Amino acid sequence: EAQVTQNPRYLITVTGKKLTVTCSQNMNHEYMSWYRQDPGLGLRQIYYSMNVEVTDKGDVPEGYKVSRKEKRNFPLILESPSPNQTSLYFCASTALGGRAYEQYFGPGTRLTVT
Amino acid sequence: QKEVEQNSGPLSVPEGAIASLNCTYSDQGSQSFFWYRQYSGKSPELIMFIYSNGDKEDGRFTAQLNKASQYVSLLIRDSQPSDSATYLCAVNRDNYGQNFVFGPGTRLSVLP
Numbered sequence: 001e002a003q004v005t006q007n008p009r010y011l012i013t014v015t016g017k018k019l020t021v022t023c024s025q026n027m028n029h030e031y032m033s034w035y036r037q038d039p040g041l042g043l044r045q046i047y048y049s050m051n052v053e054v055t056d057k058g059d060v061p062e063g064y065k066v067s068r069k070e071k072r073n074f075p076l077i078l079e080s081p082s083p084n085q086t087s088l089y090f091c092a093s094t095a096l097g098g099r100a101y102e103q104y105f106g107p108g109t110r111l112t113v114t
Numbered sequence: 115q116k117e118v119e120q121n122s123g124p125l126s127v128p129e130g131a132i133a134s135l136n137c138t139y140s141d142q143g144s145q146s147f148f149w150y151r152q153y154s155g156k157s158p159e160l161i162m163f164i165y166s167n168g169d170k171e172d173g174r175f176t177a178q179l180n181k182a183s184q185y186v187s188l189l190i191r192d193s194q195p196s197d198s199a200t201y202l203c204a205v206n207r208d209n210y211g212q213n214f215v216f217g218p219g220t221r222l223s224v225l226p
Contacts, residue, residue: 031212040122042202043158043216050212059215090157094212103214105157 002027004106006091012112013081021076021109023091031094032074033058033103034066036087043090049074081113117141118217120203126223133190135220137203140184147179148204149188151197152219158202162188193224 004025013019025032033048035058045058049068063085065077074093078085088110092103118139127133135149146165150158162177164170164186170177176189186205190197203217 033212033214035216040218042118042218043204043214045214045216048212056213058213102160102163103158105159108157 002104004091004093004104006089006106006109008109009107010110012114014114015082016080019078019081019111021078021089021091021111023074023076023106024072025074025091025093025104026072027093027095027104028071029093029104030071030096032068033092033094034064034074034076035090035092036060036085037090037108038087046076046089081111083113085111086113087111116217117215118203118205120201120217120220122218123221124223125220126225127193128225129193129195131193131224133193133197133222133224135188135190135201135203135222137186137188137217138184139186139203139205141205141207141215142181142184144184144205144207146206147177147186148206148214149175149177149186150202150204150216152200152202154199161201190222193222195224195226198222198224 007022034046035043044060047066049055091106149162152158164177164179174191178187200219200221202219207213
């Protein structure tokens with residue numbers, strides 16, 4: 001089954017404790033993105049990647065890091081989480097060509113930083 | 115002014131009616147436009163995308179684009195209670211389609 005998986009699905013952590021949210025897709029997609037979703041603000045893009053070792057900032061990259069060492073994986077790293085990073089996070093992947101630009105979203109990770 | 119704007123709703127329509135969802139965007143260079151549906155607690159799923167001015171139909175859904183007015187709309191004909199969800203308008207800023215900006219979403223409620 002074609003899918004994007006994220007782990008963990010739920011996470012409660014404390015300020016300053018480094019964490020990583022993993023994202024993996026099994027569709028051999030070139031493009032991957034991370035978003036956060038907050039009430040009233042919609043989805044905001046954090047980072048995106050057009051291929052292995054190619055990443056770029058979205059609209060809200062501050063406080064986040066990403067890496068794309070393998071095509072299928074695109075982890076999101078919070079080096080020193082703060083309460084304002086409490087949010088619902090989505091990873092998405094997109095194929096190059098075909099039904100172009102159709103983003104497949106993962107199930108989401110709900111992060112709470114206390 | 116936000117880059118992509120939508121009425122937050124909720125928009126309530128009776129079952130069987132036409133639901134009309136609107137979206138405006140500020141970047142005249144925007145190339146392609148997307149409508150996503152998001153059920154509560156779930157991830158967004160793509161309904162329609164449109165690149166050219168005019169209408170594009172897919173089943174009960176019609177997307178309309180007017181680049182001169184910087185306006186995108188989604189019409190849902192014969193609305194069903196299962197259409198009750200939040201609808202997100204998204205715009206891509208670049209030719210590769212990876213730099214997306216989303217509107218805040220419109221919550222639609224279809225009443226039986």
